[in-house]
Structure formats: structure tokens, C-alpha cells
Amino acid sequence: MTVHTLIPPRPTTASGCGDDAVLRERGQREVFCGLTSIVWLHRKMQDAFFLVVGSRTCAHLIQSAAGVMIFAEPRFATAIMEERDLAGLTDANDELDRVVGRLIARRPDIRLLFLVGSCPSEVIKLDLHRAAQRLDKSFAPRVRVLNYSGSGIETTFTEGEDAALAALVPHMPAAPRDAAPSLLVAGTLADVVEDQFRRLFADLGIADVGFLPAQRLADLPSVGPATRVLLAQPFLRDTAKALEERGASLLSAPLPVGAEGTTRWLQAAATAFHVPRERFQNVTSAGNARAELAVRRHRAALAGRRVFLFPDSQIEIPVARFLARELGMEIVEVGTPYLHRTHMAAELDLLPAGTAISEGQDVERQLDRCRRAAPDLVVCGLGLANPLEAEGIATKWSIELIFTPIQGYEQAGDLAELFARPLARRQKLAV
């Protein structure tokens, strides 16, 4: 039962929609800026602190996106610029030094400090790269200080993680010249998912596996020409480029979303590391079967249903592929804030031919299209969800696709359930 479900190597037919026209729109974009990714990055990177150099808006955004204030002193903060910081950049730098000094004195547990650029800091051209170099020197070796931009003018939501990881890449240790091939998994995964993948790779016989980001700065994996990179997230354009500049090579694979995606993703690594076919099947068949079973439970509720995905995190295309192929849903439109054709190549091949893809956004026009299409389910951000529900349209919050573990075999059923729940709920409600 399981062996025949294992996927063949990359399809050679011209199915999929890799070459189809994409609707490109420029208008109001109802998306978060890159600062938002601090919300999960700071949980993953346990000795890192994220200091946004920005405005009250930046602080308010992160606070609103983080939702609950569980932590008395979170490992993120905003240095809110005030009138006098705008007047003179020298003063702004002095102020920044003062704020960072106070912060580091207060948090002796911090090993890595990110100065995170924002829209206002970018517009006034506050050079956070130089500031980070200056501060890095003065706090070495106890604290490393790096910078990246999470500004809305340069990054959309998850691209903030891309920028943070790209800033880390130059500081990854160099793999020895004669190193054996190693695997690097890039993109934040929930710890539980990371552990599952570690076990699978170990069972496949791939011994040297690193994860970026690491929980601690000291555990940053090494990188070099023998490094093979698997992307665990779809939004890592700059990180992938930076890793390639360090000599690493990128493996082409769909993302580990759903049973099929996970198997193909693992297969890409297995092929690169010459894992015998039989061993691959032995290692993956149980997980694959469990995932298929768990997904199948939700198929009846979702098959044939029409789904419309608004752009949010760039995970939309992999998720649409999963919904179409494993749950039999019909994709009305799949929006993505940015379409990286190379990274998405394997995904686009798997999408049903003719799937409508949109890149960028004009939210009002997209809402018009959505209402006209009257889908059974809309995947969208929190700003749109309740208004659409009030219009009678079932919605799924797209942010859950980032905040909850969805990757890997053991999460495939949970992922399917995320989409089944809003529909099941509407069936139960009689008010």
C-alpha cells in the first residue's frame, strides 16, 4: 500500500503551470512588513535579541502581531526614534549606542544582537550596517552585533526572516576544504518538526545535517562547497543566494508540506546523498502512510471545494499544491506576495495546469475577484477574515500556516485539519 504511493522522480511531462501567465498587480498590499517575522524568530533563536530601530508604529505592529504579552521582557524591543533623532544622524548614532549599551547591560544572557532596520530608519538612511560593525567591535567577544532590514519598503512579512538569515550566513563557520558532503536545512521550523527531520535524515544515513537558524549562535552550522541546501521555507531568496556565495549548492525540491511534498523534499536530499532507493522507502514509508491516512480523514470535507488564497507569506503556492493534490480542492486563485520562479519550480510543476496565480496585490480588486468567484473557503490575513466571514464567506487565517508546525509527515493531518475546521464549524453552528 505504501510503496506504490511513493512518488516517481521529477515529472518530465509539461503538466503543472510553471509556464502559465501570472497576474501581476500593484496596488494596496494588505500584508505585514518583515518586522513581523521577529515574532517567531526570537522564539527559535534563544540567545538572540532583536532591536528594531524604528518608530512607535513598528513597536505597535510587533506588539499587535505578537498578540499576547506572555513574556515580561521579550527578546525584542524597539528603539523608538524621536524628533531629535531625525534632526542629526550623529546624534542618532550616539543615541543608538546608548540604547544598546543599556540593553546589553540589562540582558547578560544575550549573545547575538540584531539591529533591525525599519521604514523610517531606511528612509533617513541611518546606516545600521556601520552601527552594527561599530557595536560588534565594542561588545566582542561576548555579544555579536549584526543588522538586517525588516522594513516594509523592502520586505514583505516572511522576507524579514530571509533578511535575518542572510545576515547570519557570512558568520557561519567555513566547512573544511576536504569536508564530506553535508546537508543544510534553511528556514525556521518548529523544534518538534526539526527533531523529526533530524531523525529521518539520520535513518537515511545522512549524518552531517545542520539547521539554519540554530537555537544558539554557537551552534551555527558550517557551510562550504560540499554543503547541499534544502529550503524548508519558500521565502529564502537572499539566504539561498548568500549560501551559494559561500559555495553551497541548492537542491531543487517542493517544500515539505503534505505527505507528497515531504517525501519529494526528503527524496531530493536522498538523491543528492546517494541513499539507496530501498533504504529511502524503508525510512519514509511509515511516515508517508501515516500522513496520507491523517490527510485522508479530511478529504471528504474538502474534496471538490473551491479555495481562494490571498498573498501573505509565500507559503501559498506549496499549500495550494497540497490542497489540490492531496485533498482534491479546486484552486480558484493563489496569490503570493512574491514569486521566486527558481525556488518554486518544483512546486509550480505540481500545481494543476491552468491554476490562476497572482503576484503582488491590489487588495480591492482581489476582493472583487474573490467575491465574484464565491469560493467555499478563503485563506487570508487577519485584516480581511472577519469582514469576509460577515459577508458569509468561510475563511482560514493564513498566519497559522506560519505560526503552527505544518511541515513534515506528522503535521500533514494537522495542516489538512486547519482547512477543514472552518467548514466543519459552519456546519455545526445553528445560530
Place this chain on the structure above:
Amino acid sequence: MQLTLWTYEGPPHVGAMRIATAMEGLHYVLHAPQGDTYADLLFTMIERRDRRPPVTYTTFQARDLGGDTAGLFQDACRAAYERFKPEAMIVGASCTAELIQDDPGGLATTLGLPIPVIALELPAYQKKENWGASETLYRLVRGLARPRSADHVRGPRPSCNILGPTALGFRHRDDLLEIQRLLETIGVAVNVVAPLGARPSDIARLGDADFNVVLYPEIADAAARYLEKAFGQPAVRTVPIGVGATRDFIAEVTRVAGIAPLTAEAGSRLPWYSRSVDSTYLTGKRVFVFGDGPHAVAAARVATTELAFDLVGIGTYSREFAREVRAVAAAHGIEALITDDYLDVEEQIAALRPELILGTQMERHIAKRLGIPCAVISSPVHVQDFPARHSPQMGFEGANVLFDTWVHPLMMGLEEHLLHMFRDDFEFNDRSGSHLGKAPAPVASAAAAVEPAPSVVPTTTRWDEGAERELRKIPFFVRGKARRNTERFALERGIATITLDTLYDAKAHFGR
């Protein structure tokens, strides 16, 4: 630069959004970078609004900055007008757009739209949310309100405008209903409520009323002052939170409206509940108050004069109301905490060890961490502050709500006596206890383990066996406090080992 972990207020353009979202037929075009649309979810998620805020954002990106951002803004204005056909438009910039100096007001005016366009200048690097709301309402009133028209027919009753309730306001929806009922009882007609539910055409006829009721001074005082000056409309400024303040409010309204004084206290239960014997145990409970200026001032009055609590601390994040809050503090012989630094507030609460915190959602988190009962009295708001049931803070029903929500977190009176009486009973142990006497939530303690809050009192003293045994006899819900107080007492006196005597010396020292 100000190092900020958590903020009490958003930027001023969020204040403007609270006005626009409260109203009908008004559209806000905001020059803002990609990402600033996050503010929509404050309204759709926290307040569960069924419509998107009436806001169009330019959401410019870096690639637009080299080009024509001014053109982008004008396109957005035109498209918003065409799509939404508003009666009036407000235009402005968020913090980043302020830096690129495109002059949204000027740009929108040159479009020649056939509706009033009101430009907002909200300096994002100096001002905050409430100021932004106040300024926006003031600009709208200034731009749209007309004096009483010549053909205006006066009704049989005096009339007023109710000014201040907004979207995302703390209990504004319910307060408004309560005050409308109260004014109806008194015999005062309501001409316009603004901004909540008002159209620009309603703002235009504010001048028809005899006077204004300023329900939320942090939002409506500037507009009311303008109306006073321009149209000679007096303003009622008593904030009717609590029984006493509601009585004062009625007295002020009747005086300004020129009608006979009256009492209208049907359904007011707080006075009797507070005098009933079960409430005896509330006497002298040590309370800490923090919130926006008007809510903090009102809470202090209710807490001390209507529940007989002791005010041990008071503060506000609204610098605009520092004077009023300091005056209340001085009357209670304490010093006010005027700050928007969350860590300062936490530090003061930890030092004062109140028995009840009346604060915002931020203090609720502090309270959870410190294991102190808490009730929320003010913005910033949380989804819980928009309950399904009617739950006002204002008027007599509001006072009833205050009694319930402030008293329930505390141990019930008779129950407390029983717990003391049976504290040595074999069935009274740490596992059983009151339904109310909860240890800090596990989430909070787990979080504290990951992110230790700064310890206020370092423990370098030890307990001897007898004292430790005695401590265990103290009911679990006050044991933590007894332990902390005793350790503080010992530390301050350089006592290395806490004995039975130290424990009771400390009890005598801290006891009232």
C-alpha cells in the same frame, strides 16, 4: 531614542483610524509604507468588526521611493473616492510618509474632489494614539461643523451632543448606551453622537445642540473646546464613572441644560452592595491604579470612596493628564507614576505589593506574573474588553459592573474567614482551596522560567525549621506574600535566619 518593549499607545495615525472607523461615510487615505495595514486587524480582530476600516493605504515600497510617491498618493485618493463614494475624506501620512514630505493635504486638495477633504498633520515622532484621535476629531469638527442654522426648530427638550466614543475604545459601545438612557431619563435629547456612528453630515449639524457632553476627554476635549469658543456651546466635563461621579454628572447636565435637579438612581446597586456586611473585608484593601488619565482618576475615586479601598499607587501613561493624576495622588499622600515605560510600572507594582491592580491589559499581564488579582479599567484593549454582554463602566449600571469586576478577583469575604478558621483542617491543604484562590497561571510561570523577570528582592536569608513549618500553616493564597514580606523584613534588618519570632515580628510590622 526610547527603548520600548511594550507600548500603551499606538502611533497618532491609529488614533485617526479610530475616528474614521467609528464613523460612516468618511474615508481615510493614508500615505504609508507596505506593512502599515497591520492596523486593520486591530479593528477586525480585537473589536471583531464585521467591516474593514474605511482606510486606503498607499503601501509604497522602496522601488516607489525613487519615483513618484506623490502620484501614487493621488491615485490612491482618486481610486478610494471612486470606489467608496464617501461624504468626506481625511488624508494624512504615517510615520514613514511624514519623512518623505509629500504633503498629502496639498496633493488631495489639488485633485478637486467634489467632497470636503480634511488634511491631518499628526507628528508621528512626537505624538501618540489618543492625541491623534483627539486631533482628528477636532479637525473634522473644525472643518465640517456649522453654527445652528436659522431655520433650526428647537425641540421641546434641551439637546446635547455626546462627544468622544470611538472604535476600539474601552467599553465605549456600552458606555454610550448607558449615557443615552440616562440623558433620556433626565429629559435631554441627543442631537448627535460623534464620532461613533456619525456621518460627516452629522458633524455638520453639531451646532444645533444646546451643549456638549465630553464623555472621553482624551478624545473629545479639544473638539469641545472649539465648539465652546466657536458656537458658544457649553461642555459637560464630568466623567460619569462610579456612583458619585454619575450623580455629579446628572447635576452638571441639569444645571447646564437649565432643568430641575433630579435623582435617577433606579437599578443602582453599588451603594447597598458596598454597605452590605460581606463587603466589610474590602475595607483597606491596597489597590494600585494605572490607565489613561481620565479612567485612572475615576477609578481612584470609586476605589477609595465607593469601595473603601486604600490607594497605594496611581499612574497614567497619558502625559496630557499628568496634572490631574498628580492631584489625585497628592490627595492620598502618594506620588503619581507618569510613564509609558511598562517596566517602570511593573517595578512599582512589585515594590508596592498591592492586593488589587486596576489597570490595563498590560498590568493584567504583570498581575498574572506576580499573582495579584487584577481588573481592567482602561485602554489599551484586548479582545476580552469587547464582551458579548452589555458591560458599561459609566452610569449607575456601569458602577454595578465596576463592583462586580473589581470585587470578584478578590477572595470573597465570608469565604476568607472560613479559610482562616479551617486552615489547620486536614482536608484544607494546598490541593484543595477556593475556586478563586488560584496560583499564578501555569503559562505565566512557564514563561517566567524562560524569561525571568528581574527579581526584586534577592533572597540571601534562610528559614529555620520551625518558621518554615509555621509558614506552611498559612493559607496558600497568602503564603507567598507572607514569605516575601518576612524575607524582606529579615533582609532589611540583616537577619540571616528567619525564626518563628522573625515571622511574627514581620507580621506585626506589615499588619494593619
